[in-house]
Amino acid sequence: MSFNPILLLGGSGSIGQQTARALRAAYPDVPLLIGGRDYAKAQRAAAEMGNAQAIVPDMNSADLGLGKQHVSAVVVLYKDHSLAGLRFAQARGVPHLSISSGIFEIAPEIACFMQAPNASAVVLGYEWLVGATTVPALHLTKSFAQVDEIRIGALVDEQDTGGPAVAEDFAYLNRLMPAALTRREGNWLWREGDDAKAVFCALDGSKINASGFSSIDVAGLAAATGARSVQFDLGQGVSLSRRKGGPLSTEIILDISGQDHNGQALRTRHAVVHPGGAAPLTAMGIALLLERLIGLDGTPPIAPGLYFPYQILDTSHYLTRLAQEGGEILPLSIS
Known part of the structure; x- marks a missing residue:
């Protein structure tokens, strides 16, 4: 065809x-x-x-x-x-x-x-990254009968610039979007100031200083799962592969809490990793x-x-x- x-x-x-x-x-x-x-x-x-x-x-x-x-x-x-x-x-x-x-x-x-x-x-x-968070997250929620909270931490390697157009878009978004859309205990709010600051653990357990990011993933995942709390935090640093002496990579940490299909409390943590970085x-x-x-x-x-x-x-x-x-x-x- x-x-x-x-x-x-x-x-x-x-x-x-x-x-x-x-x-x-x-x-x-x-x-x-x-x-x-x-x-x-x-x-x-x-x-x-x-x-x-x-x-x-x-x-x-x-x-x-x-x-x-x-x-x-x-x-x-x-x-x-x-x-x-x-x-x-x-x-x-x-x-x-x-x-x-x-x-x-x-x-x-x-x-x-x-x-x-x-x-x-x-x-x-x-x-x-056009589905790199939502598709794996929804796949992982199949282990849950009820999803209560989804916390997303995205680590962008400091060398992963993505080209001038990407840099221009990020500068534009950061200038006009200082607050982060978040769902917290069933309510929609905008995190700003100290409330927007966050820390998440990277793939190797190292602490990443991050800031709340208004990704549409938050709205989509809340609607798809019914989770009462969803937040997205974005941090920049050295990716694990580069810390080991290799090329840069991109990491997305998915921390999901709720109840399993037997009614027991369940929490899982996973990392979505791509060796080429954000662009590929x-x-x-x-x-x-x-x-x-x-x-x-x-x-x-x-x-x-x-x-x-x-x-x-x-x-x-x-x-x-x-x-x-x-x-x-x-x-x-x-x-």
């Missing part, structure tokens, strides 16, 4: 190129449109990927400067303040996935969806979402609707791909 090109807005950046490689590894014949502000850079990225074309999108034009060019999906890999990519996707009736908005600014996207709910699938891909794990999630959104895997494409990534990603397939890339979910001791 042939497919129209997938449009990667920001495709010449670090995560964009990782995403293109992830797609190429599984679907070498799928054409790509590599969109970037620097045409020469986009051309180099397109040449490296093969079966790809470089473009400089016109974000002030309804057709993004593409004219009658057909696409199968639109992926936005940077903060699209104009929502031009979303409006283009809805007008063309193709899926839209963006990964860089903050939880505090999703109202414009939701409004666009509500205005045209049957136009296309719209994925709020702002989960930490993010790219893997994007590629797996595109696989389902447009039916690259031979199954029907996802119907129009508003989705979290975890509602689309198949858990078994995700964990298999994670293992193939050298990632894993590791059980940790309860301290």
